[in-house]
Structure formats: structure tokens, C-alpha cells
Amino acid sequence: MRTSIATVCLMGTLDQKLVAAKEAGFDGVEIFEPDLIASPKSPEEIRARAQELGLSLDLYQPFRDFEGVGPDLLEQNLRRAAAKFSLMNRLGIETMLLCSNVATARSGDEQLAAAQLRELGVLAERFGVRVAYEALAWGKFVDDYEQAARIVRLADHPRIGVCLDSFHILSKGHDPQAIETIPAAKIFFVQLADAPILSMDVLSWSRHHRLFPGEGGFDLAAFMGHLVRTGYDGPVSLEIFNDTFRQSDPRATAIDARRSLRLLEDETLTWLGGSSGGRTEQMSARPLPAVEPPADINYVELRTGAIDDMRLLLEQLGFSSHGRHRSKSVELWSQGAARVVLGRPEPNQPPPTVAGIGLSVRNPATAFQRAIDLFATEIHRPEGPGDEPLVGVRAPDGSEVFFGREGETAPRWVREFGEPSNRGTGLIERVDHINLAQPWQHFDAGVLFFHSVLDLRSQPSMEVAAPVGLVRSQVLRAADGVVRIALNLVPSGANEDAILPQHIAFASSDVLALAREARERGFHPLDIPANYYDDIEARYDVHPELLNELKKLNVMYDRDETGEFLHFYTHPIGTVFLEVVERRDGYEGYGALNAPVRLAAQYQQRRATREVPA
Ligand SMILES: O=C(O)c1ccc(O)c(O)c1
Numbered sequence: 221m222r223t224s225i226a227t228v229c230l231m232g233t234l235d236q237k238l239v240a241a242k243e244a245g246f247d248g249v250e251i252f253e254p255d256l257i258a259s260p261k262s263p264e265e266i267r268a269r270a271q272e273l274g275l276s277l278d279l280y281q282p283f284r285d286f287e288g289v290g291p292d293l294l295e296q297n298l299r300r301a302a303a304k305f306s307l308m309n310r311l312g313i314e315t316m317l318l319c320s321n322v323a324t325a326r327s328g329d330e331q332l333a334a335a336q337l338r339e340l341g342v343l344a345e346r347f348g349v350r351v352a353y354e355a356l357a358w359g360k361f362v363d364d365y366e367q368a369a370r371i372v373r374l375a376d377h378p379r380i381g382v383c384l385d386s387f388h389i390l391s392k393g394h395d396p397q398a399i400e401t402i403p404a405a406k407i408f409f410v411q412l413a414d415a416p417i418l419s420m421d422v423l424s425w426s427r428h429h430r431l432f433p434g435e436g437g438f439d440l441a442a443f444m445g446h447l448v449r450t451g452y453d454g455p456v457s458l459e460i461f462n463d464t465f466r467q468s469d470p471r472a473t474a475i476d477a478r479r480s481l482r483l484l485e486d487e488t489l490t491w492l493g494g495s496s497g498g499r500t501e502q503m504s505a506r507p508l509p510a511v512e513p514p515a516d517i518n519y520v521e522l523r524t525g526a527i528d529d530m531r532l533l534l535e536q537l538g539f540s541s542h543g544r545h546r547s548k549s550v551e552l553w554s555q556g557a558a559r560v561v562l563g564r565p566e567p568n569q570p571p572p573t574v575a576g577i578g579l580s581v582r583n584p585a586t587a588f589q590r591a592i593d594l595f596a597t598e599i600h601r602p603e604g605p606g607d608e609p610l611v612g613v614r615a616p617d618g619s620e621v622f623f624g625r626e627g628e629t630a631p632r633w634v635r636e637f638g639e640p641s642n643r644g645t646g647l648i649e650r651v652d653h654i655n656l657a658q659p660w661q662h663f664d665a666g667v668l669f670f671h672s673v674l675d676l677r678s679q680p681s682m683e684v685a686a687p688v689g690l691v692r693s694q695v696l697r698a699a700d701g702v703v704r705i706a707l708n709l710v711p712s713g714a715n716e717d718a719i720l721p722q723h724i725a726f727a728s729s730d731v732l733a734l735a736r737e738a739r740e741r742g743f744h745p746l747d748i749p750a751n752y753y754d755d756i757e758a759r760y761d762v763h764p765e766l767l768n769e770l771k772k773l774n775v776m777y778d779r780d781e782t783g784e785f786l787h788f789y790t791h792p793i794g795t796v797f798l799e800v801v802e803r804r805d806g807y808e809g810y811g812a813l814n815a816p817v818r819l820a821a822q823y824q825q826r827r828a829t830r831e832v833p834a
């Protein structure tokens with residue numbers, strides 16, 4: 221599949237954008253006019269630079285407000301177009317994008333628009349270029365791709381075709397099926413964008429909230445499936461107007477972008493099944509190595525300077541120590557199938573506190589290959605003789621994901637540590653979920669990474685009110701619910717006073733018993749205010765005895781149609797804290813209503829400890 225990206229997707233100068241697109245492996249770019257106008261380079265120099273990088277310049281965009289106008293304006297518009305066609309000749313760009321008129325059109329008469337496009341076609345022919353007409357969702361008279369295709373058909377000029385942009389089609393809820401009625405030769409260009417499902421005016425939605433495919437709520441595999449069936453074999457290009465991407469590292473964004481297209485290529489093949497009539501070969505679409513979601517979380521790796529505090533906490537929660545690894549400077553703590561590999565941060569590069577996640581998969585080599593095909597970077601870790609090799613890749617936020625073999629009750633690498641110090645009480649069974657704080661610029665990329673590499677599904681995202689701002693939270697989980705990873709977007713106000721919402725939640729068969737035991741070992745949970753328990757009583761009418769017990773142990777409570785949820789939190793150690801949860805009768809949530817209370821409690825506690833003089 222030939223891939224392209226509009227320069228408007230990326231931050232930086234035009235040259236930085238070209239380099240980022242090249243390094244991420246794109247075949248070409250769309251030149252967004254403002255990027256060209258602001259560039260100190262001449263069109264010839266830009267052309268040469270693209271050639272040097274091996275990038276094709278696939279589209280010049282946008283040209284606006286051309287059709288449906290009166291005769292005077294038409295003349296001016298043709299003059300404007302001639303200037304841009306001449307510029308395109310200097311750039312060596314063959315195709316120009318024409319947006320449907322949003323301002324100056326006086327009439328919606330399709331015959332008139334078609335006649336004017338035909339004149340534009342005649343002009344384009346003189347310059348050896350062509351025009352791709354795109355219906356903007358907010359076009360004054362033309363806002364629907366079928367209408368644009370009809371006008372192009374009426375214009376009946378070989379230099380006039382359509383540009384299909386998934387955003388304009390899917391944002392309006394138009395059925396992409398009718399793409400199949402457009403002859404492939406008349407589809408001059410294709411732009412792809414995803415977006416979160418929002419209810420807002422479509423122009424603002426388009427200009428600020430577009431996302432790369434797989435990061436939002438549109439069915440782009442269906443869109444692509446219909447497109448492939450037409451026999452289209454031109455470039456598939458990303459055109460993402462997004463406030464975050466426009467202000468973050470273009471190299472990281474370009475990789476996120478390239479990953480999104482690689483995944484979509486695979487999903488399109490799945491959507492088509494055998495029904496493409498040989499067209500997928502024509503498009504050179506290739507499947508990814510197929511994986512199933514991980515079976516479970518094999519271990520988590522925590523890196524903290526306050527290692528003694530973490531050891532004490534794990535002990536209080538009933539974990540057993542296996543001591544140090546035979547060749548590496550980490551130690552292992554376990555209880556049931558919950559395993560924590562604990563170490564200090566590397567001297568020069570402090571990793572996030574949750575530094576690594578070990579996942580059990582059917583075939584680690586295949587899972588690794590899929591991740592590499594999806595542009596993840598490989599991790600190299602030194603191994604001692606005979607150590608089980610670590611096969612892993614880096615997530616966009618810098619944390620590491622390792623693939624281990626599933627179906628082993630005690631993974632082989634566990635033997636590289638010592639014997640457990642005690643049997644433990646066994647009230648903790650495994651890791652329930654991992655909650656990773658994502659820096660604001662990596663959030664969407666993080667969602668796409670975990671979704672595409674691990675085949676985890678996104679659940680609807682939520683916003684949780686914290687004292688420092690709103691925390692956006694997105695859970696990705698396997699269909700069977702065993703592996704759950706929650707990504708939290710840290711509010712920008714969360715620097716100084718903040719609680720980074722980064723934690724590991726362990727599943728317990730009896731949270732109350734565990735809380736009591738831990739208390740006997742000197743554990744003090746995060747304090748939950750009495751107001752919270754009054755509210756719980758009002759909401760759920762819980763039995764007074766249970767309510768008392770919850771209150772005494774600082775255990776939080778939730779209930780829905782399926783079951784009950786009991787959970788408590790530890791105090792943070794550095795930027796990480798632990799949670800223990802008990803799901804009763806198939807409860808599937810995370811206690812969403814409790815999250816603001818927990819965040820406020822952590823905030824207060826942090827302030828209180830800082831006010832104590834050292
Ligand atoms: O928002 C716009 O104006 C705009 C411009 C060019 C496009 O291809 C598009 O989809 C939108």
C-alpha cells in the first residue's frame with residue numbers, strides 16, 4: 221500500500237516534517253500550502269529535498285472556494301488556479317486538492333459547478349496537472365462525497381476527479397458503501413482520518429480533534445474495504461488536524477501515524493475476507509503476523525529509589541521475596557500468580573516507575589514480530605549465561621513490554637531468582653490491571669500501540685475529576701478480561717502537586733481479610749474521608765456491618781447490575797502506588813465513582829507530607 225502523510229499532521233518546519241515522514245517510512249507527503257508559503261526554500265529546492273529523501277510529493281493542498289460562483293469571480297478563480305498550477309509544475313506535483321466551496325458559491329446548481337470544474341480541467345491540462353475535488357463536511361452547497369462524485373461525472377474531464385476524505389464522509393454519518401459506485405480512475409486521491417465520537421460542530425471537530433486511524437471511533441476498515449473494491453491503487457494519505465500532534469515531536473508522531481496505517485491495512489484485509497476480487501493484491505496490502513491478546517500479565521517491573529519502602533509494602537500485602545536475580549540487579553516478589561520485579565532506576569535515564577510489563581502470549585516470537593512490523597523499537601537487555609532471553613519492545617511512553625510463553629504456572633525465568641521466603645497467605649491471586657500515566661503528548665499513540673501490538677480492545681474513555689484537573693482514562697482489555705491496561709492522560713497542571721495516576725492493581729479473593737491482615741503487619745492504607753462512606757450508604761444502602769468494616773479498613777465500594785467491587789489503595793511510593801481489588805459476581809468496572817475521591821485523598825496526603833519539615 222502506498223502511504224502518504226499531509227505535512228499539516230506534523231510539528232516543525234517543512235524540512236523537519238519531510239525528514240520525520242521519511243524516517244517513519246512513508247512513501248510520500250501532501251504539501252499543505254501554509255507550510256510551503258512559510259518555507260525559506262524555493263519550490264525547486266523543496267522538490268530536490270524530497271527527491272533526495274526518496275519521498276514523492278503526492279498532493280498540493282488546499283485550493284478553496286472555486287465553484288458555484290458568478291462569472292467575475294470565476295475569472296479571478298481561474299487566474300488563482302493558474303498561479304498554483306504553475307507552482308505545482310515547479311514542485312513537480314501532479315495533483316491539486318480542491319475543497320468544495322464554503323464561502324463564495326452563489327448557487328448549488330450541480331450543472332453550473334460541473335461546467336466550471338470542466339473549465340478548471342481545461343486549464344489543468346495545459347499545465348499537465350489534475351484536480352481532486354473534495355466535499356468538505358461544511359461545504360456551502362456541496363458537503364457529501366456522492367454529490368462531489370456526481371459533479372465530477374457531469375464535468376466529464378479527464379483532469380477532474382474526486383478526493384475522498386474519510387473524515388468528511390464518516391463525521392456526517394454518510395454510508396461509505398457508495399464509494400464502490402465511483403470508477404477507480406475518477407478517484408484521484410484518498411485521505412484518511414479517524415476521530416473520537418463527539419457532538420460538536422463539524423468544522424471544529426475536523427480542525428482540532430482528528431486522530432490517526434485506530435485512535436478514534438470511525439469504522440475505517442469498512443471505508444478502506446469499499447475503496448479497495450473499486451480497484452483504486454493510488455496513495456492512501458493521512459490528513460490529521462490535531463492540536464496535540466501539532467505541538468509534539470514530529471518523529472514520534474510520524475511513527476504513530478505509520479503504525480496506524482499498517483494496522484489499518486491489516487484490518488482492511490480482515491474486513492474484506494475473500495471478497496476483494498483480487499483487488500488487495502493490486503493494492504499490495506499485506507496482513508500482520510496474527511496474534512491473540514495476551515493470556516495474562518506475567519509480571520510487572522517497578523523501578524524506584526525508595527526500594528526499602530516498596531519492599532515493606534509488598535511484605536505487608538503478603539508477598540514473598542525470592543531474593544536477587546542471579547545475574548541482574550533486580551529482585552522478585554510474588555504472591556499467587558502476581559509477580560513484581562523490583563529494582564532501582566538506572567543511573568542516567570530514570571524510567572517511569574512502572575518500567576516494564578511482562579505478558580504471557582501463545583507465541584512470543586510472533587508477538588514480537590508483529591510489534592516490530594508495527595514500528596515498535598526492540599529492547600536489548602544484557603543476559604547472563606543460561607538466562608531466559610527477554611523479548612521485548614518499547615511503548616511510546618518509554619515503558620517496556622516483554623513477551624513470555626503462556627501456559628506455564630511458574631515461568632522458567634522465576635528460577636533465575638531464589639526460592640520464595642515464605643508461602644504467603646495467598647489472598648492475592650494475580651495482577652488485575654495496570655494503570656499507566658501517559659504524558660499528554662503520548663496518550664493517543666499509547667492507545668494505538670497497546671491496541672495494535674497486543675490486540676487489546678479500547679473501552680469507552682472516561683474523564684475523572686482530580687484536584688489538579690481532569691484525568692482522561694482509557695482502558696484497553698482482552699476480550700476475556702484477564703489483561704487490562706488503563707492509560708491515564710495526566711493533566712498539565714499535574715507537575716508539582718500531583719499524583720501521577722500510575723499504579724498496579726492486584727486481584728484478591730478477599731479484600732477485607734487481606735486489609736485486616738495487612739493492618740496487623742503495620743500497613744496503613746490511603747485514608748478515605750467519612751463523607752465518602754455517608755455517600756456510599758445513601759447510594760447503596762449497604763449492610764451497617766459491612767459499612768463499618770469498609771470504613772474501618774479504608775476499603776472503597778462500588779456496585780452495579782452485575783456485582784460488587786471492593787478495593788483499597790496504598791500510599792504512593794515515589795510516583796507509584798498499589799491497589800488491591802476484589803470483583804464479586806462478575807463486576808467488570810473500576811469503581812469510576814470512587815476515582816475522584818481517591819485522587820483527592822492522594823493529593824491531600826502528598827501536600828501533608830510535603831509540609832512536614834525534613
Ligand atoms: O479544514 C479544511 O479547510 C480542510 C482543508 C483540506 C482538507 O483536505 C480538509 O479535509 C479540510
Ligand SMILES: [Mg+2]
Nearest residue numbers: 354385411459
Ligand atoms: Mg481532506
